[in-house]
Each structure stands twice: as structure tokens, then as C-alpha cells.
Amino acid sequence: MPTRTFVIEEAGKKRFWDVSWEAGEVEISSGVWGASGRARNRSFTSVGERDAFIEAEVRKVLKKGYVESSALAPVADDPHSDVDRKAAAWRKKFEALVAPAWAPTFGEGVDVHGRVRGPMTLLPHESWPACPSCKRPLHAVLELDRSRLPDKALRAKELVQLFTCESWSNEEATSAACIFDGWLARRHAPAGALRDGPAGRGQRTNIIGWTRFEELPPELDESLGAELEHEACEVTEVLLRGAEDDGVSTWRSWAKASGKAARNVHKLGGFPTFVQECSLSFTRQLFQLECNQPFDVNLGDIGAGHLLIRPSGDIAFFWASH
Ligand SMILES: [Zn+2]
Incomplete structure (x- = not known):
């Protein structure tokens, strides 16, 4: 399932915001980094509506100051x-x-x-x-x-x-x-x-x-x-x-x-x-x-x-x- 992850650090606390999608289903979860957070789901009848929803939600979190993170942060080698x-x-x-x-x-x-x-x-x-x-x-x-x-x-x-x-x-x-x-x-x-x-x-x-x-x-x-x-x-x-x-x-x-x-x-x-x-x-x-x-x-x-x-x-x- 494709997922995009966004993170923000506020007052020394790291928070995440995730969006995943498959066909008409979208799941958004958010919370404190390391915890499983809270999830909410939405269903759409078309991929166009789904993508428009994701795009709008992503714009909102970017506005809040979240940045998209890559899942593969360099590991401590x-x-x-x-x-x-x-x-x-x-x-x-x-x-x-x-x-x-x-x-x-x-x-x-x-x-x-x-x-x-x-x-x-x-x-x-x-x-x-x-x-x-x-x-x-x-x-x-x-x-x-x-x-x-x-x-x-x-x-x-x-x-x-x-x-x-x-x-x-x-x-x-x-x-x-x-x-x-x-x-x-x-x-x-x-x-x-x-x-x-x-x-x-x-x-x-x-x-x-x-x-x-x-x-x-x-x-x-x-x-x-x-x-x-x-x-x-x-x-x-x-x-x-x-x-x-x-x-x-x-x-x-x-x-x-x-x-x-x-x-x-x-x-x-x-x-x-x-x-x-x-x-x-x-x-x-x-x-x-x-x-x-x-x-x-x-x-x-x-x-x-x-x-x-x-x-x-x-x-x-x-x-x-x-
Ligand atoms: Zn023709």
C-alpha cells in the first residue's frame, strides 16, 4: 500500500502524519513519533476524488509545517x-x-x-x-x-x-x-x-x-x-x-x-x-x-x-x- 509520511518537531517532540491509500480507501494516521497514533479512514468512489482528498490533506499538513520524510533515514552505521x-x-x-x-x-x-x-x-x-x-x-x-x-x-x-x-x-x-x-x-x-x-x-x-x-x-x-x-x-x-x-x-x-x-x-x-x-x-x-x-x-x-x-x-x- 503506498504511504507518504510527514513529520514535525514541536517543543522537542516529534510527531508524524501518515497517509496510505489503496483503490478507493484512504487511511490517515497521526500521533507522537514511535507510537501507533490515531487513525481515520475515508472511502471514495473514484480515484480522482481520492487523489484530490489526499492532495488537500497533504497541503494542510505542509501548511502546519510538517515535512515529508523518507522512510529510510540513514542508519547508525x-x-x-x-x-x-x-x-x-x-x-x-x-x-x-x-x-x-x-x-x-x-x-x-x-x-x-x-x-x-x-x-x-x-x-x-x-x-x-x-x-x-x-x-x-x-x-x-x-x-x-x-x-x-x-x-x-x-x-x-x-x-x-x-x-x-x-x-x-x-x-x-x-x-x-x-x-x-x-x-x-x-x-x-x-x-x-x-x-x-x-x-x-x-x-x-x-x-x-x-x-x-x-x-x-x-x-x-x-x-x-x-x-x-x-x-x-x-x-x-x-x-x-x-x-x-x-x-x-x-x-x-x-x-x-x-x-x-x-x-x-x-x-x-x-x-x-x-x-x-x-x-x-x-x-x-x-x-x-x-x-x-x-x-x-x-x-x-x-x-x-x-x-x-x-x-x-x-x-x-x-x-x-x-
Ligand atoms: Zn477522429
């Missing part, structure tokens, strides 16, 4: 032990891989960083884009103002727009191609006027801010991964002290226990959590959107889509279904 020294070196290497990501805050407001399922900026004589397959107008998914992004490396004087075709139907055999070909990701000049077009299935809203968090890559690069695989098991045992070994990969077990494993959420930047291998070359992920609200895009059952920055600077959209 014996500096003379070779095993502990090696484990500490690994931890250092891992921690160097942390990269920032930002969770979007959706809502109404004048301070708009992006638009979801709403109007898109178009040039005066520009026509609303159409689906290459069925020729019907595409549906607006996302417009992101890159000049307003919190990450300098992702900032640019342009808008990024994502459209999709939702006109496909089972009755029209040829329209099945809309699901695959009906995606348009493009860069657009920041100038223009907002124009309304089909907004599609999602919930019309704006992105009005960002909350920073930290992530580790889902996979280690090949050489580091091979090195870790050949590490003595005494060392990996120390490394995974206090963590749950998932039996698949030391790296994933460690990342999960650190609380910084790459998340399957709507996010700016961060590491893409690809469901299937991505065949595109890219330098950075610009944005990841899940199939749930407010986007509610058709990505199979529980898919994710990724706006990726190509080495040329162009923007590509890659999606896959779970």
Missing part, C-alpha cells in the same frame, strides 16, 4: 565495517539521482499556469485542429504555459497544447484509428486569443500552482544497475534494512522505502513511469497525465500519457495503457 561503508556509498549514489517534480494544483483563479479541457490559445486566422482520421474537430486536453513553469530547465516562451479525438465509435470501423492517430501535441506561440472548442470528457479547470516533491528514477541506468546486482548480499542487506524487499529489484525496494519512488500521478517534470517501453528519444519529461480526472483521457483502462521534450526541442506525446 559502524564506520569501521567495510559492509556499512559500501552501503553508505550506495546510499549516497542513490540520493544523487533524486530529481524534482511538481504536482499541479487544479482550480479556478486568475493566476493560470495551464488549462485543462477548456479553451485553447489560437492565432486569429488559425482553425481549430481536426482529427487526421475522422476529420472531426479534436478535443482540448491541456494547454501549458511554459513561461510560468517552476522548473527553469523546462521554461520556454511558448505554450504546449495537447488535443485528442473522442469522436470514435464502435459503429464506425475506420474510426478506431482515431484512438491512436487522433493525438496532437504541439508547441504554439504564446500570442493569440483563447478560443473554445470541444472540451471532451474531462473536467474543465485550470492549473493554478505547483507543489514540489522529489522522485527517484524507476530504473537505474544499465551500468549502475549491473554493479548493484553484483554487489555482495551483505551490503544489499544493510542497504535494505527496514525496507520491504520486493524480491524483484534491490533498487525498486530501496526507492519504495525511501518514499521517493517515481509516482503514477499527474506531474510536471519528474521521471516518466512508462507502462510500456517508450521508443522515443527524449531529454526530459515535461508533463505526465494519468487517465483519471480532471483529464479523463481515453488511455485504455488505467493508462498514462507523457509529454516529452525531444532532443530537437520538439514536443511528443507517448501513451500506453496498463
Whole structure:
């Protein structure tokens, strides 16, 4: 069950606040560090509602001064032990891989960083884009103002727009191609006027801010991964002290226990959590959107889509279904 832990130290007393979730269930527990604390549960009928609730609760505790903690605080190693020294070196290497990501805050407001399922900026004589397959107008998914992004490396004087075709139907055999070909990701000049077009299935809203968090890559690069695989098991045992070994990969077990494993959420930047291998070359992920609200895009059952920055600077959209 995924869990996020937050801690605060007040008058010399350490307190914790935990949130865990699975399907529609959310459990929040809080109390004095070391004790089991008090728990409360909430049930939701949709993942979107659940995530919105978690996001709101997390914002509240952050406001109170809590900070997110990684479950794997450095253990008191014996500096003379070779095993502990090696484990500490690994931890250092891992921690160097942390990269920032930002969770979007959706809502109404004048301070708009992006638009979801709403109007898109178009040039005066520009026509609303159409689906290459069925020729019907595409549906607006996302417009992101890159000049307003919190990450300098992702900032640019342009808008990024994502459209999709939702006109496909089972009755029209040829329209099945809309699901695959009906995606348009493009860069657009920041100038223009907002124009309304089909907004599609999602919930019309704006992105009005960002909350920073930290992530580790889902996979280690090949050489580091091979090195870790050949590490003595005494060392990996120390490394995974206090963590749950998932039996698949030391790296994933460690990342999960650190609380910084790459998340399957709507996010700016961060590491893409690809469901299937991505065949595109890219330098950075610009944005990841899940199939749930407010986007509610058709990505199979529980898919994710990724706006990726190509080495040329162009923007590509890659999606896959779970
Ligand atoms: Zn179409």
C-alpha cells in the first residue's frame, strides 16, 4: 500500500502524519513519533476524488509545517565495517539521482499556469485542429504555459497544447484509428486569443500552482544497475534494512522505502513511469497525465500519457495503457 509520511518537531517532540491509500480507501494516521497514533479512514468512489482528498490533506499538513520524510533515514552505521561503508556509498549514489517534480494544483483563479479541457490559445486566422482520421474537430486536453513553469530547465516562451479525438465509435470501423492517430501535441506561440472548442470528457479547470516533491528514477541506468546486482548480499542487506524487499529489484525496494519512488500521478517534470517501453528519444519529461480526472483521457483502462521534450526541442506525446 503506498504511504507518504510527514513529520514535525514541536517543543522537542516529534510527531508524524501518515497517509496510505489503496483503490478507493484512504487511511490517515497521526500521533507522537514511535507510537501507533490515531487513525481515520475515508472511502471514495473514484480515484480522482481520492487523489484530490489526499492532495488537500497533504497541503494542510505542509501548511502546519510538517515535512515529508523518507522512510529510510540513514542508519547508525559502524564506520569501521567495510559492509556499512559500501552501503553508505550506495546510499549516497542513490540520493544523487533524486530529481524534482511538481504536482499541479487544479482550480479556478486568475493566476493560470495551464488549462485543462477548456479553451485553447489560437492565432486569429488559425482553425481549430481536426482529427487526421475522422476529420472531426479534436478535443482540448491541456494547454501549458511554459513561461510560468517552476522548473527553469523546462521554461520556454511558448505554450504546449495537447488535443485528442473522442469522436470514435464502435459503429464506425475506420474510426478506431482515431484512438491512436487522433493525438496532437504541439508547441504554439504564446500570442493569440483563447478560443473554445470541444472540451471532451474531462473536467474543465485550470492549473493554478505547483507543489514540489522529489522522485527517484524507476530504473537505474544499465551500468549502475549491473554493479548493484553484483554487489555482495551483505551490503544489499544493510542497504535494505527496514525496507520491504520486493524480491524483484534491490533498487525498486530501496526507492519504495525511501518514499521517493517515481509516482503514477499527474506531474510536471519528474521521471516518466512508462507502462510500456517508450521508443522515443527524449531529454526530459515535461508533463505526465494519468487517465483519471480532471483529464479523463481515453488511455485504455488505467493508462498514462507523457509529454516529452525531444532532443530537437520538439514536443511528443507517448501513451500506453496498463
Ligand atoms: Zn477522429
